[in-house]
Amino acid sequence: MGGMTDATDATRTEARADCVLCGEPSEYPESTRGATYCPVCEWQEAQRQACSG
Numbered sequence: 001m002g003g004m005t006d007a008t009d010a011t012r013t014e015a016r017a018d019c020v021l022c023g024e025p026s027e028y029p030e031s032t033r034g035a036t037y038c039p040v041c042e043w044q045e046a047q048r049q050a051c052s053g
């Protein structure tokens, strides 16, 4: 299992986009388009949309 670690490290160390609400690292890579949310804010946004109206 040697020689293939470079590719794995590249994906593991890929920079994460910051949450647009609280600034915490999100689960999404920086290359993600649009707004990115951390797990907490993503959940809160889902709740907000579910309760809208």
Ligand SMILES: [Zn+2]
Pocket: 019, 020, 021, 022, 023, 024, 037, 038, 039, 040, 041, 042
């Ligand atoms: Zn957040």
